[in-house]
Amino acid sequence: MSSLAPLMGRLSQVFSARMCLFACTILICIGSVVTSTSSTFAMFMVGRVITGSGAAGVLVVAAILVIQMASPKQRGVYLGLVNSGMTVGVSLGAVIAGALEPIIGWKPIFGMQAPLAILAGIGLLLGIPANYGTNNEYTTHSLREKLARIDYSGCVLLIATIVLFLLGLSGPRVLPTPLVLSFVCLPLFVLNETRIAYDPVIPMTVLRSRGTLLTCFATVGFMMARWCVLFYAPVYSLAVRGWPPAAAGSILIPTNAGFASGGILAGYFHIRRHGSFYAHSLISMALFPITLLILAFISTARTPSWVYITAVFFNGLLTGAALNYVLVHSLHLTLPDVHPIVLSLVATFRGFAGSFGSAIGGGLFARVLHKSLVTGFEDAGLGDNRDLIRQLLGSPRDVYRLEGEKKAIAISSYEDALKALFLAGMGLSILVVAIQAGTGWKEPSKSSHERIAEDEVEGEESLVAGS
Template structure:
């Protein structure tokens, strides 16, 4: 009697990396959640900082340092984490950065004074720097460049959600519960991310080798970048731009960075290998990343100010009003990533994206306090779409262009320069905005004085508040005064966007001149194995060639 063969269950289709789509998505869930946690922590407190600093009896200097401390730690630590990823276990480093972040967030929520809060924000920044660098690096381990495009869209969407949604969530939590919960809200996400990474993320084993850490490079890079960013953050507020303090800080930064360059040329394991700048793709991506950083971080800061100070929205409303930009980044980055993976073509998409970035910034530079909000929304969507097509794909292109051994430091290098550009851009553009507001308010001083005088006794307190530099909630002001202030801030924000727009020309040129390299279909581990096989083959061939004359001589001797 014939036996009917038992039907076998079809094997799940595997990607070029050897992982099924389900395994890739499981691994990415932990990475995406970790990245969302780091971005959320940096943006969720932005709308509640005045309340936090006031509750902790802090001053303006404390307010500045609560923001600057995290930016500094994130920017400086990003390339260091990237270098460690090339030397040590990347999965362990990823979990460690999450753990540092979780513990610092929890302690920050219990802060009793601004010094404690600032210290914990530094540790938050250190953890965030690790998450920023390592998520991109780990992706290169499990997904080939060709496949990575569609997954990069998910990273762009998460960045948009965290950057634009953070202020909205923070404003709501502060109003509805308490500002301390801004630091606790990310904890469950971080805990789940650590567990998911442990259970689902399986990375290829790295070859054991002697590790040499560039301590001098770490110290000099930290000192140089810290001095520069602290100067940009405080100049024009705590001291004049042209002053002895500026000379000392800028001089110290230049000296430290010059020494850093010298050290990196001599170090056996440099933090940022300067030889990478010989790679045209990497160099042009660095230039583009600086411009993208200004656009990404600057717009999130100044659009929130536009909504609150030029259109009279409160913190929660301003978060809702910036949703069009988040939607543009989220939707278009996902579509662009899928198209890159399907067709393997990236250059046309990124050129179009950089042009949209320029158009979005220019159009936002034309808005006023009373511009039709449908138009403002369209401009925001356009800018978000441009950023979505460029930002994450810069990392993808660089990872595809460098050797497997350089993927970690190259990925973190792009993130470093994007963060550096955003930090410097926000500070400089913020100083320009403050000057523009003062000029516009000064030109309308007679009109403002008449409007306040018409209020009688009610206008005295308002006049004192405005004279001290404090702006009350705009939506609560009398109509006559409110219109003057809204128009001043509306025009000042537009001026900032118009100044930032030309930077996008750098993005267009950088992307246009990048070599149009074909996206590879191998993961980092597969590329390392292929290169090792090629080296072995070359060695065998050389040995065979070297042995050929000797064998010929022996054969000749034998015949004689």
């Protein structure tokens, strides 16, 4: 998903957003079938890769459609609905899969997604006007000419950069070789885009945009802090409250309901015009760390359930509002002809957050939990518990299989780890506010856009002359 999302903006321009969205649903269908029929782990992973390739375009292209088809008064509401659809799917998927897997097994759960994807694709194909997006420069091109315009070298280098970077960070330990190779591919990609590609994946106007760059960095940091809640609120329910797995997944319902409400309310009541939303993006982002601070101190066994549910709801509410404001403001900072590319980049960095959150946040959580368990058992004089500690690190639900003092130590250790994680997320989200503040509030001047375009033309002419 992360590696292909930045390509979707350009592909939707070349082949139309309507056809890209339909093709993505077909890929999701194929990937679901491969996953559900897999008999080996390798085949299972192939199915997930195919599914992720299709999923890369769904959110991005849906946002592009909203930006291009909705009026300024409706744009905020529909962007909120797109984000809400994604987050409602995440929360319902966790709950439904957790309830059905013990009954029907994991293969049917993946298999049932294939016909749903086909129905969604047909509905989108019929629902979006056939002549939509036929007024750009690619309209008169044949399929062969469109295929010839794709920047294949840029696509390969960008995919390699992202995949290697995520591979290096997403495991139980950092892998230096993929990270080094990723940092080798990145300058090659930039060189390709600026000096070689005739029709680059990411145009110079976007690469040189301070607002776009800082928005991407702010988005990945903000969503990393958000993923701390999405990953570890269910862990709190399992280990500290002792809820069964299906019920633990339901803790995502209120926080994702808040996410949906925040985006829709901001869009319906406020985002009803073109222009800057600089102050509103900063205010909503600045309120977000407060909810993490509250979660850090209420993630205990003594906290009433309704208090915790309220806290995660408001965490989601501020997330939904902030992302809507930041996305619309990023469009204000760039020219309309590169909006599909900007949306793709923001979605890509947003997708990074899940991998970064699991790698970095998960590492911090595990280290604090391990230290607290070791100290707790040693202070209580309970002897060597290395096997138990290893078991508790891997399975939060095993906490409530313990009894007496061991159970109390395990619960207390999970409380310490959750507190450290949420406080770290709070610190990160405060830094994110400073990064977002650097995006500025002034829209780009057409003269600067034209100057960059002239530089691109001069570069292309020099390449032609040299060849």
